[in-house]
Amino acid sequence: MNFIxxxxxxxxxxLLHKLRxxxxxxxxxxxxTAVIWLVALGEGVSYQAQQQIKNLGATSIIVxxxxxxxxxxxxxxxxxxxxxxxxxxxYDRLLVNVxxxxxxxxxxxxxxxVRNGEFAIDxxxxxxxxxxxxxxxxxxxxxxxxxxxxMEYLDNVAVLAYEVAEKLFPIEDPxxxxxxxxxxxxxxxxxxxxxxxxxxxxxxxxxxxxxxxVYIPLSTFRARIGDQVITVRGGTFQNETIELNQITAVVxxxxxxxxxxxxxxxxxxxxxxxxxxxxxxxxELLEQAETMRTMFNVLLLLIAGISxxxxxxxxxxxxxATVTERTREIGIRRALGATKGEIVQQFLWETVVLSGTGGxxxxxxxxxxxxxxxxxxxxxxxxxxxxxxxxxxxxxxLEPLIAPWSIVAAFGISVGVGIVFGIYPARRAANMDPxxxxxxx
Amino acid sequence: xxxxxxxxxxxxxRAVVASVRNVTKLYRLGGEDVHALAxxxxxxxxxxFVAIMGSSGSGKSTLLNLLGCLDRPTTGQYLLGGxxxxxxxxxxxxxxxxxxxxxxxxxxxxxxxxxxxxxxxxPLAYQRPPNPDGHALCLRLAKLVGLSGRLGHRPNQxxxxxxxxxxxxxxxxxxxxxxxxxxxxxxxDTATSIEIMDLLDALNNAGRTIVMVTHExxxxxxxxxxxxxxxxxxxxxxxxxx
Numbered sequence: 001m002n003f004i005x006x007x008x009x010x011x012x013x014x015l016l017h018k019l020r021x022x023x024x025x026x027x028x029x030x031x032x033t034a035v036i037w038l039v040a041l042g043e044g045v046s047y048q049a050q051q052q053i054k055n056l057g058a059t060s061i062i063v064x065x066x067x068x069x070x071x072x073x074x075x076x077x078x079x080x081x082x083x084x085x086x087x088x089x090x091y092d093r094l095l096v097n098v099x100x101x102x103x104x105x106x107x108x109x110x111x112x113x114v115r116n117g118e119f120a121i122d123x124x125x126x127x128x129x130x131x132x133x134x135x136x137x138x139x140x141x142x143x144x145x146x147x148x149x150x151m152e153y154l155d156n157v158a159v160l161a162y163e164v165a166e167k168l169f170p171i172e173d174p175x176x177x178x179x180x181x182x183x184x185x186x187x188x189x190x191x192x193x194x195x196x197x198x199x200x201x202x203x204x205x206x207x208x209x210x211x212x213x214v215y216i217p218l219s220t221f222r223a224r225i226g227d228q229v230i231t232v233r234g235g236t237f238q239n240e241t242i243e244l245n246q247i248t249a250v251v252x253x254x255x256x257x258x259x260x261x262x263x264x265x266x267x268x269x270x271x272x273x274x275x276x277x278x279x280x281x282x283x284e285l286l287e288q289a290e291t292m293r294t295m296f297n298v299l300l301l302l303i304a305g306i307s308x309x310x311x312x313x314x315x316x317x318x319x320x321a322t323v324t325e326r327t328r329e330i331g332i333r334r335a336l337g338a339t340k341g342e343i344v345q346q347f348l349w350e351t352v353v354l355s356g357t358g359g360x361x362x363x364x365x366x367x368x369x370x371x372x373x374x375x376x377x378x379x380x381x382x383x384x385x386x387x388x389x390x391x392x393x394x395x396x397x398l399e400p401l402i403a404p405w406s407i408v409a410a411f412g413i414s415v416g417v418g419i420v421f422g423i424y425p426a427r428r429a430a431n432m433d434p435x436x437x438x439x440x441x
Numbered sequence: 442x443x444x445x446x447x448x449x450x451x452x453x454x455r456a457v458v459a460s461v462r463n464v465t466k467l468y469r470l471g472g473e474d475v476h477a478l479a480x481x482x483x484x485x486x487x488x489x490f491v492a493i494m495g496s497s498g499s500g501k502s503t504l505l506n507l508l509g510c511l512d513r514p515t516t517g518q519y520l521l522g523g524x525x526x527x528x529x530x531x532x533x534x535x536x537x538x539x540x541x542x543x544x545x546x547x548x549x550x551x552x553x554x555x556x557x558x559x560x561x562x563x564p565l566a567y568q569r570p571p572n573p574d575g576h577a578l579c580l581r582l583a584k585l586v587g588l589s590g591r592l593g594h595r596p597n598q599x600x601x602x603x604x605x606x607x608x609x610x611x612x613x614x615x616x617x618x619x620x621x622x623x624x625x626x627x628x629x630d631t632a633t634s635i636e637i638m639d640l641l642d643a644l645n646n647a648g649r650t651i652v653m654v655t656h657e658x659x660x661x662x663x664x665x666x667x668x669x670x671x672x673x674x675x676x677x678x679x680x681x682x683x
Contacts, residue, residue: 012554333563339532
């Protein structure tokens with residue numbers, strides 16, 4: 001019998017018990033779909049993370065201020081308060097000592113309430129240089145970004161992030177109007193475009209909600225707000241002095257990222273007694289994310305593999321029943337000249353038809369992953385808007401990416417499962433004594 | 442050892458297509474050895490129509506299984522197609538069955554999910570090399586047994602007699618040296634039995650060698666030779682004058 005005949009015979013034998021065959025196919029279908037969907041979701045998540053890291057720039061090195069642990073505070077702090085973090089001197093030192101750095105951008109940040117008359121919003125006040133908009137890919141919707149002149153003249157100007165502008169100026173055009181921060185008034189010169197928040201990456205980079213930022217020139221920040229921050233926490237005053245929250249350094253070439261990062265680490269270690277800073281290298285994060293992705297995929301494949309195994313056991317179960325039921329047929333075929341090998345082949349074809357059908361349907365359903373996620377997303381945001389808005393952004397914006405290899409792997413594994421779990425029933429069929437089999441009722 | 446072995450039908454110049462020599466078959470039943478066959482020798486010639494008779498336990502089914510290469514004798518020789526098939530392994534026995542033998546069973550043994558023409562074609566699936574004109578052959582055989590109008594029917598849509606006709610057509614499809622029929626009329630009424638025996642007669646007259654097991658004397662009477670078995674030995678060989 002040729003390939004087509006074997007296939008047809010397999011289909012027809014399976015159609016004798018439609019429901020039973022359909023259930024066995026379903027078992028494989030679910031397994032294959034699980035492989036494709038899980039891998040697609042995993043790829044989607046890691047793609048997001050990678051995009052985010054790439055947005056930080058593969059050639060940039062980010063140095064951030066972090067609050068040292070309490071013990072370190074006690075040593076370095078005085079009764080009047082503690083001082084920690086990156087210094088303006090650090091910024092100069094980086095520029096002077098690391099020749100590969102082409103551009104460095106200092107940034108200072110603080111939580112402040114911003115008002116426009118009765119409208120107010122808790123925002124993050126960011127003191128930065130004009131390059132900040134470029135490096136963070138912040139597009140300006142209306143007006144303009146900060147300029148070098150703003151820096152130079154310590155102007156009281158501000159660029160509002162999208163949500164801040166919406167909240168403070170629900171009706172009027174914010175451009176040219178003033179917003180109040182503390183005692184000072186700032187003229188709005190621009191509004192940034194809406195920008196999705198970025199999630200935290202590992203422990204090295206905090207999540208950032210760009211939509212609640214207010215940008216003012218760094219020089220203005222220093223003059224009007226200063227380095228000292230006094231907060232009331234738990235009834236006691238806390239006095240902190242921070243010069244800079246972050247320095248983003250851009251190096252000339254991808255290859256010099258690692259060595260430059262090492263120099264920066266050495267340099268900072270020399271001038272900082274406590275570890276009140278962190279060096280984040282997006283390129284390293286990218287490599288880490290790559291490793292994570294591989295591990296994640298292996299884990300998902302393992303889970304999906306288990307469901308395929310269960311499907312395989314289902315197939316074995318129905319094939320054993322089939323073999324018992326068709327003992328007579330096996331006897332007839334043996335009497336009419338079929339060898340054991342040919343009987344094994346016949347039953348193996350049946351299991352391959354079962355698992356292959358399940359595999360093909362599973363791949364078809366696998367392709368529905370994207371639309372399904374869209375429907376689920378819309379349903380949740382419609383029915384439970386509260387829950388929806390509380391979900392982290394990387395779940396809200398998750399787009400599954402179907403990996404071609406997962407389709408090949410899932411289908412291949414399903415057919416493999418069919419063969420592996422079909423061998424035992426098929427051999428059992430072939431090893432029957434033809435005389436006994438012919439007598440079987 | 443059977444003394445009547447030498448009384449086998451005279452060779453009369455026709456070719457021997459199958460020949461058993463001193464075959465014995467030993468079964469162990471509850472720790473006791475049972476001789477299902479205690480030394481049987483027969484030659485089957487081209488164009489023979491042999492009926493094997495005997496009471497239950499006489500060894501006729503065992504003999505038929507040996508002749509059908511479904512079982513191997515404990516001792517003795519079985520020459521089929523020029524080879525001693527008594528010592529062949531399972532795979533070779535399958536090939537011998539597919540090449541030299543045609544089977545007709547009491548309960549027809551058609552495959553239920555296959556149509557008439559597909560049932561006839563089953564042995565072709567196991568032919569090496571495959572028969573290129575298989576389908577045309579099946580159609581011819583269906584016509585020969587009078588079932589041209591029912592090619593697409595399933596066995597459960599046919600009467601017993603029609604099913605047995607399908608089985609006979611199937612037994613012919615590989616152009617066997619010997620057709621082995623195990624109580625071919627056992628499940629049929631008298632009128633249909635006569636039809637089936639007429640068909641076997643016609644095949645025999647056309648030169649087919651038929652070996653048939655039966656316990657019905659009037660069916661056996663239609664064979665050319667009747668071999669009676671008793672306790673695993675040949676009791677008598679009668680030649681019918683037809």
